[in-house]
Amino acid sequence: MKKIYVPMIRYGDKEFDEGFIGWGFQSTEEQNRDAQAVLNLVPKKNQTILDIACGLGSYHKVWLDAGHSVVGTDLSETFIMMAKNTNAAAEYRVENFYDLEEESKYNLVTMIDTPVEDEDVPRNAYRALKPGGSFVFQISNPEYNHMRGRLMENRRTWTENEDRTFLLTRNEYNEDIDRWEYEEWNLNVETGDIVIEHHFSSNLTFTRMVDILLAVGFCSVSFLDADGRPYTTSKEEPKNYFCVALKGIS
Numbered sequence: 001m002k003k004i005y006v007p008m009i010r011y012g013d014k015e016f017d018e019g020f021i022g023w024g025f026q027s028t029e030e031q032n033r034d035a036q037a038v039l040n041l042v043p044k045k046n047q048t049i050l051d052i053a054c055g056l057g058s059y060h061k062v063w064l065d066a067g068h069s070v071v072g073t074d075l076s077e078t079f080i081m082m083a084k085n086t087n088a089a090a091e092y093r094v095e096n097f098y099d100l101e102e103e104s105k106y107n108l109v110t111m112i113d114t115p116v117e118d119e120d121v122p123r124n125a126y127r128a129l130k131p132g133g134s135f136v137f138q139i140s141n142p143e144y145n146h147m148r149g150r151l152m153e154n155r156r157t158w159t160e161n162e163d164r165t166f167l168l169t170r171n172e173y174n175e176d177i178d179r180w181e182y183e184e185w186n187l188n189v190e191t192g193d194i195v196i197e198h199h200f201s202s203n204l205t206f207t208r209m210v211d212i213l214l215a216v217g218f219c220s221v222s223f224l225d226a227d228g229r230p231y232t233t234s235k236e237e238p239k240n241y242f243c244v245a246l247k248g249i250s
């Protein structure tokens with residue numbers, strides 16, 4: 001019996017990325033709603049926008065049509081190639097967001113449907129912004145997770161697939177630290193191989209996020225829904241808030 005460990009999320013791996021296109025992105029409707037929300041939250045004209053982890057850049061059309069210029073970057077060559085084919089007027093490049101080194105170039109840096117997990121991305125975004133620019137990204141609403149997480153806690157399923165492999169899944173949620181964990185064991189009874197895929201996501205709290213953003217230099221931080229209403233505790237919806245962090249003028 002052989003155990004083969006494979007990370008569940010493998011952005012940048014061509015085969016994974018091609019499969020991800022079928023299930024991983026938000027619907028066009030959700031993407032367009034988020035793209036419009038960004039423009040409403042930062043209502044300035046003729047902005048130079050850098051969208052990091054842009055994926056297919058499907059929502060860039062909304063920004064281009066509104067008169068902004070758009071640069072999109074992503075780890076995945078597959079996604080960037082498709083983005084280039086969709087939006088000829090935007091500029092794209094394959095880039096890991098941890099390697100972003102540009103300075104004072106953009107009015108707006110965005111990151112949609114991709115969690116900020118540490119202070120490196122905010123630091124790079126801050127550096128890339130011109131004074132007076134904003135970093136806009138999404139952050140999970142902890143109340144939304146707490147409700148659904150509790151339902152998923154300790155959930156295990158055991159399925160027999162058509163190809164006579166057996167799939168064991170485990171889903172855990174730790175409410176105290178807002179951490180999701182998901183694991184699949186795919187057992188092939190003929191070869192004896194067990195392929196184990198594991199993924200976890202840990203969401204930063206709003207207070208921790210404020211600390212990080214202020215520490216890297218931003219001068220003001222707000223958490224708003226897509227209509228510009230501020231975050232209030234104990235509201236289960238929306239799933240994500242937008243965090244708007246402003247780089248000061250001097």
Ligand SMILES: C[S@@+](CC[C@H](N)C(=O)[O-])C[C@H]1O[C@@H](n2cnc3c(N)ncnc32)[C@H](O)[C@@H]1O
Pocket residue numbers: 011012024025026031052053054055056057058073074075076079095096097098111112113114
């Ligand atoms: C859920 S998708 C969201 C894509 C896009 N922002 C959207 O809303 O459709 C997450 C994206 O993050 C990208 N990504 C993950 N880690 C990255 C990294 N270290 N540097 C650049 N892009 C990354 C992935 O390739 C993927 O396109």
